[in-house]
Amino acid sequence: MDIINYGIIGCGMMGQEHLRNIALLDGARVAAIFEPDEIMSNAAKAIAPNARLCASIDELLAFADLDCLLVASPNHCHVDALEQIAETNPLPLLMEKPLYTDPVDIARVEAIAASYPSPIWVAMEYRYMPPIHVLIEQVQRATGGVKMLTIREHRFPFLPKVGDWNRFNRNTGGTLVEKCCHFFDLMRLILGSDPIRISASAGQEVNHLDETYDGQTPDIWDTGYVMADFANGARAMLELCMYAEGSKYQEEISAVGPAGKIEAFVPGPGRFWPTHLGAPPVAQVIVSPRSPKGPQAVDIPVDPTILDAGDHNGSTFYQHVRFLDLVRTGGTPEVTLADGAWAVRMGLAAQEAAKSHAVVAQI
Template sequence: MQKTLNYGVIGCGMMGREHLRNIALLDGARVHAIFEPDSEMAARAQEIAPDAVFVESINDLLAEPDLDCLLVVSPNYLHIDQLEEIAQSRPLPLLMEKPLYTDPDHAARIDAIKTTYPAPIWIAMEYRYMPPVAKFLEQLEQATGGVKMLTIREHRFPFLTKVGDWNRFNHKTGGTLVEKCCHFFDLMRFALKSDPVRVMASAGQAVNHLDETYDGEVPDIWDSGYVIVDFANGARAMLELCMFAEGARFQEELSAVGPKGKIEAQVPGPGRFWPEHLGAPPTPQVVISPRNPPGPVALEIPVEDRLLQAGDHNGSTFYQHQKFLAVVRGEGQADVSLEDGAWAVRMGHAAQKSARTGASVIL
């Protein structure tokens, strides 16, 4: 019988509580200790993890003797300092929510941790593990014969309200193309098996949050844009983001094309946002369209109801934790490394810079 693994959790806002609900569904794991400084968020977390110990600081959390691994789900701008505190005090196996850092000047600090941290660090890129995206990635090479063009479209709802409204400002998020889109830049690198060499972007704040103020400041977070990325292997990728398009049937649409054909993944948004008068939310699907003989084939990729109820990411958080726990038990390596997480942020910062300056950015 396997030992039950004990998580220590830092941060229990909206995404943190999704992690708690999914950990509760896993065999052989439980949340043992939580640090959440906001009393309302802590109370909500306690409803999900009633047996967890709530502590007053990260230092107190790291002093808990029975911990086997850590999960960090704090606001973006806190990640680098908390990662360094963990590295210096108790470097346990760590699942770190994205983005890994927010300021380009932090890259050297990440490099220092990469060379010294003695345990696995897994960067939480949930989109890899959504069942329709996982099927898309699994069938990618066979369907396309080698991807030459990759397009990712996300048409979704605006940024939700977070504790302290930290997600309304670039200096706390890293910018939308870091905060929101590092997931997609990670998917690009992973799917194309190559590193980016040039980034071009046009983006800005067109609609959302323009009539809001926080302590006298109007939010500067962007809500829409296009990003084109050239890769070292000759492939090209494009991201299209719109955060005032929550009326769309699918939230994410991925398309890859190569000499043999095309493959698409279509992923609905959170079921809790789907209009009730339209009936059941759409089922995710993958569409494979060969060139010869032509004829698209659509495959429905349903997600278990219990996983849909546990979060907003089509079951991916559950599958990610399953794989992370195997690594904690010594079975394999982290799927998404510190280097992967750093590359995703680097691409986001390059896209932010390109959009600001109007020039392409060479990586």
């Protein structure tokens, strides 16, 4: 395989970010696209002018020259697309998060996982943000074994999407699934353990309260705290605020253990940074040993071309580099269907804990 041909299902905002990043890869191109919205389809064609626009998923899956697939459709469409791919043309697949949104769909996912003949990689881009990647690599040495993990995301509200699908929990799975599955995935990865209890307090406090769509007011949350206890004794906390776009950093991760602390600071999308403040901030990692005391800070810059290709600190590009290698050489995905399912299970448990004001232990 000299050139890897992608087929892409769904080219809204996130799908177009994938298109821009695939264009930066050596030995890869987008060969076919299915996007039912005319405006988004035209935008995708402008980014990938040589790609064939398909009228249906079936037409795309019948395209003869595809080597791999990417699903970036709205959340509630993921499992249907996964089943159709599995039945029709089960190529290596990069599956956008969340893997599913309704608890009953886990059985459908597990049935596919049992027989799918090619690798399926769940797109947990945040693993591949350069500062977070450095934290993951250095966390055991810096902490001596993590006992406390804190993830904070202070960011902008949900952006408009096609048909306003992301304004309603029935489509997204809920904010703690849609937005926070990334962070629950990071918790399991960094701690090397699975959760046994989750508690949460969350709700809709500021955003979208004055919006209506077909007479319905959005019900997505914009505020939340989640606490999780893990089987290895570690504890983790998530703090989410989606009306804090004035922050210097969008994501802040802190891991602490008996040897010290390591922190990662990730700026938000450069396109949202106020131009009168000059250049956007650069990501940073800080290691703070207990002895000898003295924080050690390192900037983690990202190639500006890669930064400009998306809103996720370069992570979409670096994820594609690894996925492309998997397509070429085979092996096991770094983010498996089991990882994707765990992230959703934690999000659903957090949603339930916040609604019921009770600790959830059935995860």
